[in-house]
Amino acid sequence: MVNNIIWHESTVSKVDRQRLNEHKSAVLWFTGLSGSGKSTLANMVDAKLYARGVRSYVLDGDNIRHGLNKGLGFSEADRKENIRRIGEVAKLFVDSGQIVLTAFISPFLDDRLTVRHFFHNGEFFEVYVKCPLAECEKRDPKGLYKKARNGEIPNFTGISSPYEEPINPELVIETDQLTIEEAADEIIMFLEKKKLIKR
Template sequence: MKTENTVWHDQHISKQQRATIKGQRPCLLWYTGLSGSGKSTVANAVDAMLFAQGKHTYLLDGDNVRHGLNGDLSFSDEDRVENIRRISEVSKLFIDSGLIVSTAFISPFASDRDMARKLLADGEFIEVFIDTPIDVCEQRDPKGLYKKARAGEIKHFTGIDSAYDVPVSPELHIKTAEFSIEECAAQIVAYLQDNNYLG
């Protein structure tokens, strides 16, 4: 529900001006995949590569955002939708500032990812599917979450007792079980370079 008695206030500096001064084309790298797939690890590697090139970036990590902005949300389906709605709106603000933004969230529902895409201009949303088999994710299990989910200690866990809508046509399809983190990150940076996001 939108707040009443508010009016949108136009700013003097445009998104294009902010992007031009940074020498880049703003976009949102939307990393999606199962827990343990490598979303945050790959996103961090890409962010470091772009920073080394002098690009202006910011990374919004799912766990980190739940410590603050979304600390009041659970992992129910309803709260997962609200989690993605909030981060989509925050990402849009960062895009408006001219940044190359990365978000590393499971974001299990295709409808939520589509909603995030529709908030942005054409070409600004880049879906990055971190496609890692669930058995590999369970073997990694860096936070011990699959073990807890299998034991019934965690409810609504994606891939176990909560659905994950596999991306149908992502801009980038990254397989961390077949390539190293550095190789995966290089694939993403190459995509940005080839599609004129890096100036």
């Protein structure tokens, strides 16, 4: 029930916080297969932003499941709720004047579109961290593909559960073609071009 719950406007606005920070706020939504390099890339971009004095934060899929979403599994319904909650948290970060980088497989188009609608125009940027399944399996940093192939992990994206590729992402980063440093620099240049951060 949401009766008698009324939104309370902040005295300090998002624009006020952006002015203080001297940069805009937005979410970079990294999506891609497990092992594609989402978390590594998001953290590299975060480090580069930090070095420039930009206020940013990484929301990582595994980390969030240790706390906020620890009660959720990997059924389709739980995955949808996982992404919805992350979208709401990301929205709070954007409202606080920060650039938030989310690293989640987020396999379903509809879920990502739902989250996009949480934000104003120019605040949500989908970054497709593209990497062939064979390469992701080869990397397999957490040993998850091996377990999935052995039937130990049900509903594993790319093996027993689908991954729906983005149709019109703002950025496509092919991590089998670029180094993490090169990929991070490409994202920084994108943020500069969009005038979210200063050159």
